[in-house]
Amino acid sequence: MVGEKTSSMKIQNYIDGKFLNPIADQWIDNYNPSKGEVYGQIPNSTKEDIELAVTAAKKAFPVWSNTTLNERSEILSKIAKGIFDKLPELAKAESKDNGKPLSLATKIDIPRASSNFQFFADAITQFPSEAHESIGLNAINFTLRQPIGIVGCISPWNLPLYLFTWKIAPALAAGNCVVAKPSEVTPMTAFLLGEICNKAGLPSGVLNIVHGLGQTTGQAIIEHANIKAISFTGGTATGAHIAKTAAPMFKKLSLELGGKNPNIIFADCDYEKMLSTTLRSSFANQGQICLCGSRIFVEENIYERFKKDFIRKVSQLTIGNPFDEDSDIGALVSKNHLEKVKSYIDIVEEEGGKVLYGGEKVIVSGSENGYYLQPTIIEVSNNDCKLNQEEIFGPVVTIMPFKNEEEVLKLANNVKYGLSATLWTNNLNRTMKMSKQLQVGIVWVNTWLMRDLRTPFGGVKASGVGREGGFEALRFFTEPKNVCISYD
Numbered sequence: 148m149v150g151e152k153t154s155s156m157k158i159q160n161y162i163d164g165k166f167l168n169p170i171a172d173q174w175i176d177n178y179n180p181s182k183g184e185v186y187g188q189i190p191n192s193t194k195e196d197i198e199l200a201v202t203a204a205k206k207a208f209p210v211w212s213n214t215t216l217n218e219r220s221e222i223l224s225k226i227a228k229g230i231f232d233k234l235p236e237l238a239k240a241e242s243k244d245n246g247k248p249l250s251l252a253t254k255i256d257i258p259r260a261s262s263n264f265q266f267f268a269d270a271i272t273q274f275p276s277e278a279h280e281s282i283g284l285n286a287i288n289f290t291l292r293q294p295i296g297i298v299g300c301i302s303p304w305n306l307p308l309y310l311f312t313w314k315i316a317p318a319l320a321a322g323n324c325v326v327a328k329p330s331e332v333t334p335m336t337a338f339l340l341g342e343i344c345n346k347a348g349l350p351s352g353v354l355n356i357v358h359g360l361g362q363t364t365g366q367a368i369i370e371h372a373n374i375k376a377i378s379f380t381g382g383t384a385t386g387a388h389i390a391k392t393a394a395p396m397f398k399k400l401s402l403e404l405g406g407k408n409p410n411i412i413f414a415d416c417d418y419e420k421m422l423s424t425t426l427r428s429s430f431a432n433q434g435q436i437c438l439c440g441s442r443i444f445v446e447e448n449i450y451e452r453f454k455k456d457f458i459r460k461v462s463q464l465t466i467g468n469p470f471d472e473d474s475d476i477g478a479l480v481s482k483n484h485l486e487k488v489k490s491y492i493d494i495v496e497e498e499g500g501k502v503l504y505g506g507e508k509v510i511v512s513g514s515e516n517g518y519y520l521q522p523t524i525i526e527v528s529n530n531d532c533k534l535n536q537e538e539i540f541g542p543v544v545t546i547m548p549f550k551n552e553e554e555v556l557k558l559a560n561n562v563k564y565g566l567s568a569t570l571w572t573n574n575l576n577r578t579m580k581m582s583k584q585l586q587v588g589i590v591w592v593n594t595w596l597m598r599d600l601r602t603p604f605g606g607v608k609a610s611g612v613g614r615e616g617g618f619e620a621l622r623f624f625t626e627p628k629n630v631c632i633s634y635d
């Protein structure tokens with residue numbers, strides 16, 4: 148049973164279809180953030196473990212890359228089903244490992260992990276390649292879309308199985324073999340995925356899941372000469388480091404990095420829908436989603452009303468143990484992260500801001516050592532302060548009034564990040580004009596985090612390079628090769 152395994156056991160690497168201890172026998176503690184206590188250990192894998200994974204992947208590649216699309220699709224569908232069948236156990240494991248409310252893991256994280264596999268199981272059967280006839284030259288070009296070979300997938304801790312599978316599924320669907328590393332902070336569900344893959348009949352070595360710290364295990368993946376592409380989601384500084392290491396080796400890179408997303412509210416919006424969605428876009432997953440709208444800009448004629456209503460709504464949120472059914476906000480992912488988030492609250496005054504609500508750590512009865520923080524609203528007087536320029540990545544939002552479209556566009560774009568923006572308005576002309584001018588990869592209008600997995604997903608500026616999702620992901624995980632045939 149998955150549930151029993153999560154209580155105290157050592158996590159192992161999944162290499163060549165087998166569960167293995169790390170070769171150097173180095174281990175890291177794994178924490179339950181809702182209790183602030185160690186509940187297991189995970190490998191801190193070294194270059195030798197990565198070598199083993201690469202060898203297994205190399206061996207598996209010729210067969211896997213030549214399976215028919217139907218065979219591949221069927222196996223991926225079985226993995227999707229395997230995840231879905233274990234939804235309650237996986238959700239519990241995710242919630243325990245990450246601190247997120249069990250209800251969220253049950254409704255969002257695990258179903259989406261299953262959908263990721265099902266989506267790419269279907270997508271690969273529909274993935275076209277192009278042909279170009281050179282009319283008048285008697286030639287025809289067609290483009291092969293061949294798998295790259297061995298690819299590396301590195302994921303973060305905020306949406307553990309959700310983002311891990313978002314990378315692995317298209318990589319496998321495209322015919323690659325994968326060496327994957329989940330975050331060392333939340334390794335449990337990635338570990339449990341190995342067993343599901345074996346049961347689904349995924350051939351040994353096609354997917355290898357290796358655990359450990361970024362600077363040891365992650366570094367060994369990005370440096371390995373035979374790993375030809377890296378798909379990474381995580382912090383912007385780590386993304387820059389990965390680019391520096393991998394670019395001179397001419398690896399393909401997809402980097403999905405941080406965000407400091409504007410949530411722009413005009414007076415002509417559907418107010419109640421905006422208010423309830425803004426509550427989610429601010430604090431879902433304890434604000435630890437790269438897409439959260441952490442900078443709220445409100446048109447000045449509804450600013451005071453919004454402020455009052457938003458504070459009231461936020462004060463009604465329940466902070467508690469993630470396993471309690473009525474908890475809206477669980478624990479932050481780690482002690483370090485809690486301290487990082489708190490350090491921004493500590494500088495509010497010197498940055499010219501004012502805490503309107505929250506700002507304090509919370510002691511949850513029965514989980515006194517857990518990493519809990521109140522949802523926090525900060526009023527800021529300008530967009531240049533650190534609170535509006537740096538990614539806090541916690542249950543902290545800033546609010547600020549604006550006068551008109553022109554001003555708010557400047558405010559929204561005046562930041563190094565460019566992942567997403569949310570726009571609340573019923574004015575079509577404004578929607579069109581602003582959608583074009585916002586410097587981001589994703590704009591949501593009158594909604595937030597509504598996802599259609601076929602759409603391109605990713606950011607501009609310091610939010611990353613490349614797009615995930617749909618055929619974009621399948622293009623990333625394949626190498627196009629043009630064949631030009633001349634005829635008489």
Ligand code: TXE
Pocket residue numbers: 301302303304305328329330331359360361362364365366367369380381382383385386388389403404405406436437487538539540
């Ligand atoms: O991320 P890291 P961290 C942001 C957020 C957060 C900050 C740092 O602001 O506070 O990033 O978080 C692996 N070679 N986001 O430190 O370190 C690491 O092991 C190869 C935004 O947790 O970037 C993990 O698997 N890999 C974000 C993954 O990179 C390395 C989600 C992400 O860890 C490595 C999470 C190396 N040298 C945090 N160093 C988002 N965009 O959604 C680390 N890793």
